[in-house]
Amino acid sequence: MASDVRITTTVARVLRIFLDDLDEPRYGFELMKLARVPSGTLYPILARLESAGWIEGHREPVDPSAEGRPARRFYVFTPQGAISARQELAELSARITPGPVTRRFPRPESGRA
Template identity: 40%
Template sequence: MAMRMTFSMVRVALTLMDAPAAQHYGYALRRQTGLASGVLHPILGRMTAAGWLEAADEPVADSDGDRPLRRYYTLTDEGRSELTEVLTKARTDRRFETLFSASEEESLR
């Protein structure tokens, strides 16, 4: 499934691919990407619908009770492949050069 490559989508892709084997959840992704919930969650929904992510709710037993249950997102093999392709294309697209220069500076620290 082709997904429109937007600045926000590429930012999410960079964040997910920074730890491709990890379980990610919305609040942490919001902090890492700087995106509002209303921007982030539709992107996660499209990635899930495309088969790039698997979504699962946190088991109640794992919750500390002081916060809402988390929804965890995990990259699928297809998602890793697709996001690798997205990032490869985005690296050569001038619209996204600020994202890559910022992420490269972060990795040097």
């Protein structure tokens, strides 16, 4: 499943929002604000995550004329999606975390003869 989703830094930001509270359904405009991405970037990410089975989307059951706005589409992680997201973010973190610092310069002479 992980091979279905390319983890970029933008995808990682979106995944982190979902992982912050697994029980909280998220909708597009909220995700755009929190992840600081435009709709043209966010919605293709959501489509890929949904296609890969990481998230599920559903329309809220509201009457748009009564609410004065269109129905929102809410997204939540699938159980396997949450596991895959955690694994992928851990791997990304391991790839970008610098390794131990190695000494590039020789140690100064001790002055002993």
